[in-house]
Amino acid sequence: VRAALAAALLTACIGQTPDDRARDEVVSSGHHGPTHNPGSQCLLCHDFALAGTIYRRAADESGLAGATVTITDSTGHSFSAVSNSTGNFYVNVDSGVSGAITGREGEARVPWAIAWPVHVEVAAGGATKKMRNEIHQWGSCARCHTPDPGATSNGRIYLEMP
Amino acid sequence: VRRLAAFAFLAACTGPSPGSTPIPRTLDVAAYARDVHPILEARCATLDCHGSFERPLRLYAETGLRRSDELRGDPITQAELDDNVAAATAVDAADAIDDSLILAKPGGRMKHTGLAVWASTADPEYACVRGWLAGSSGDPDVAAACATAATRVQLPPP
Numbered sequence: 602v603r604a605a606l607a608a609a610l611l612t613a614c615i616g617q618t619p620d621d622r623a624r625d626e627v628v629s630s631g632h633h634g635p636t637h638n639p640g641s642q643c644l645l646c647h648d649f650a651l652a653g654t655i656y657r658r659a660a661d662e663s664g665l666a667g668a669t670v671t672i673t674d675s676t677g678h679s680f681s682a683v684s685n686s687t688g689n690f691y692v693n694v695d696s697g698v699s700g701a702i703t704g705r706e707g708e709a710r711v712p713w714a715i716a717w718p719v720h721v722e723v724a725a726g727g728a729t730k731k732m733r734n735e736i737h738q739w740g741s742c743a744r745c746h747t748p749d750p751g752a753t754s755n756g757r758i759y760l761e762m763p
Numbered sequence: 764v765r766r767l768a769a770f771a772f773l774a775a776c777t778g779p780s781p782g783s784t785p786i787p788r789t790l791d792v793a794a795y796a797r798d799v800h801p802i803l804e805a806r807c808a809t810l811d812c813h814g815s816f817e818r819p820l821r822l823y824a825e826t827g828l829r830r831s832d833e834l835r836g837d838p839i840t841q842a843e844l845d846d847n848v849a850a851a852t853a854v855d856a857a858d859a860i861d862d863s864l865i866l867a868k869p870g871g872r873m874k875h876t877g878l879a880v881w882a883s884t885a886d887p888e889y890a891c892v893r894g895w896l897a898g899s900s901g902d903p904d905v906a907a908a909c910a911t912a913a914t915r916v917q918l919p920p921p
Contacts, residue, residue, distance in 0.1 A: 718809075731919050733826045733918045733919050733920075733921065734804070734805065734809050734824075734826040734827070734918060735805070735809060736809065736811060737809050737811050737812045737877055738811050738812065738876070738877075739810075739811035744810075744811070745810040745811065750832075750835045750836070751829075751832035751835055752828060752829040752830065752831055752832050752834070752835070753810060753814075753815075753816075753828060753829075754810075754835070755810070755826070755835070756835070
């Protein structure tokens with residue numbers, strides 16, 4: 602009984618971190634696969650190096666498919682992912698590949714660990730948008746690019762095409 | 764008692780190390796805005812680093828953290844620049860400029876999550892920030908370093 606009480610007390614004291622709460626909200630949306638949970642913080646659950654969602658307009662609910670996301674790290678390695686049907690893209694580090702591979706369903710595979718900081722550029726339909734500043738350490742784009750722009754968010758990553 | 768007296772005497776005689784310069788109590792806000800802020804915005808003030816309300820060196824920037832939600836998309840404000848200078852002043856209690864956290868951490872001489880931002884003290888960005896901390900932004904060498912740094916840290920237009 603004492604052990605059970607101690608465990609209950611410990612659980613109550615520890616509570617949930619902001620990341621725990623964000624993760625619970627993401628998981629509750631249900632389905633799985635490369636197209637799931639667009640706009641969420643991918644790295645809360647996945648071991649990607651970098652991942653995010655591209656939109657055509659800032660207020661769109663659904664993502665933009667076919668956008669090329671080019672990432673250049675601080676050693677000069679450059680590689681691309683192409684966003685999938687929900688606008689998602691993600692980067693996996695895979696020592697089994699000999700060079701950067703732009704895969705299907707939004708994936709890019711690279712054989713090296715990404716050297717931060719990185720620069721990012723998005724292109725689609727003849728339009729190009731370069732991220733103005735660098736990313737220093739957060740691999741989840743949605744951690745800063747939330748739906749609502751504000752003091753701590755630059756808003757969604759979107760690319761208005763001609 | 765003798766030991767204490769000897770220690771106090773030694774401490775009084777030793778003083779700051781030769782060549783060390785204390786950080787002025789008042790830093791030049793105009794020089795910060797012109798020379799230093801572009802460097803810190805590009806290298807330090809992203810939302811995933813010092814663009815955070817929780818960080819001791821909390822930095823506002825047009826591309827990073829804003830003072831309020833309504834400022835997103837606007838140029839940096841004077842109040843934000845003032846706050847950045849105040850944060851830079853408050854974060855440090857170093858007697859010598861080169862020991863200040865703002866230089867020692869990105870200079871690779873202290874543990875820093877963002878690793879070494881500047882490879883050496885000869886880096887123009889380092890020299891520019893150091894010159895500002897020393898109150899010598901107007902010196903020709905510092906101005907030259909800042910001019911070189913400015914070409915390296917220029918951000919793409921919105």
